[in-house]
Amino acid sequence: MNKYVVLDRDGVINRVTRGEYITSPEMIDLLPGAARAIAQLNAQGYAVIVVSNQQCVALGLLTQKGLDLVSESLRTVLRSEGATIEEFFYCTHLKTAACECRKPQPGLLLEAQRRFGFDLAATYFVGDMFSDVVTAKNAGCRSIFTLGGLDDELHKRGEPFPHMPEYIARDLADAVAYILAKDQIEA
Numbered sequence: 001m002n003k004y005v006v007l008d009r010d011g012v013i014n015r016v017t018r019g020e021y022i023t024s025p026e027m028i029d030l031l032p033g034a035a036r037a038i039a040q041l042n043a044q045g046y047a048v049i050v051v052s053n054q055q056c057v058a059l060g061l062l063t064q065k066g067l068d069l070v071s072e073s074l075r076t077v078l079r080s081e082g083a084t085i086e087e088f089f090y091c092t093h094l095k096t097a098a099c100e101c102r103k104p105q106p107g108l109l110l111e112a113q114r115r116f117g118f119d120l121a122a123t124y125f126v127g128d129m130f131s132d133v134v135t136a137k138n139a140g141c142r143s144i145f146t147l148g149g150l151d152d153e154l155h156k157r158g159e160p161f162p163h164m165p166e167y168i169a170r171d172l173a174d175a176v177a178y179i180l181a182k183d184q185i186e187a
Contacts, residue, residue, distance in 0.1 A: 004118040005041055005179060006109060006141065009052040009088075011128035011149030012172055013038070014074065018150055021056035023066065025073030031148075033173035038083035040176050044183070047086040047116070051108045051125070051135075057092035064092065087112070104131040106139035113139075126175045130154060130162055137163040144168075144175045 010016035015029040022028065038048050050071075056062045062070075071088045078085060089108040091101040100107035113120050125136035128149020136143035145165040147155065155161075155168075169175035 002118065003044075003046045003183075004049060004086075004112075004116065004123050005046050005176075006049045006051050006112065006123060006125045007038075007172070008103075008125075008127035008129070008132050008149075009050050009074075012126055012146055013050070013078075016150065021054075021059075021061055022070055023056060023062045025070055028070065028074050028077055030077060031171065033171060035078050035081035035083045037171075037173040037176040038078060038085070039081060040180065042082075042084050044180055046179075047118075048084065049086050049112050049116070050088045051103070051112065052088070052090055053095070053103050054090045054092050055094050057090075058094045058097070067092065086116070103127075103129075104134035104138055106135060109135065109139035109141060124166075124175075124179050126169070126172065128152070130159075133165045134162050136165075142166050144178065146171055146175055 007013060013034045015031055041048055054067055057064055057067055075085050089112050091108060093099045093102055120140045123141050124144055125141040126144045126146060128146045129151045133143045133145055143165040144167045146169045148171055167178050169178060
């Protein structure tokens with residue numbers, strides 16, 4: 001595959017509440033339409049990669065092995081609905097760490113790009129936080145902000161984006177419809 005879409009995990013694929021961490025496979029709760037949206041991308045030749053901050057590991061709430069179990073469980077749930085995640089890239093450092101991999105730094109997107117060789121400028125990054133939009137900008141990706149996630153309230157209050165996303169989507173299904181429509185126009 002030479003077309004890629006990068007997704008944040010919590011608030012885009014999986015339901016989450018601010019301040020809550022997904023620390024076990026039992027906590028996986030797919031957002032409505034998320035699996036179908038990923039399956040649509042896959043059917044149109046897109047590989048899907050997840051890029052997510054998971055400081056729960058550094059906080060001691062979850063081990064790296066536990067995070068891997070959550071990822072594999074999510075992958076299994078999605079696969080049962082015809083959707084495939086190519087790979088998961090996580091920053092497990094504290095938000096106070098000065099690392100290059102924690103969003104909004106572009107490190108994880110750059111690592112994914114090196115590994116899979118996709119064109120960052122032609123790749124969408126879909127996230128539910130303002131920092132995801134900045135991450136996309138910092139990596140040279142196209143960005144889509146999804147409503148209903150962790151920064152939905154900021155958007156509803158009229159907080160300006162630090163960088164305007166290309167598109168504001170109701171959810172992942174709407175984001176995928178936008179991506180596929182743009183793909184047809186730009187083809």
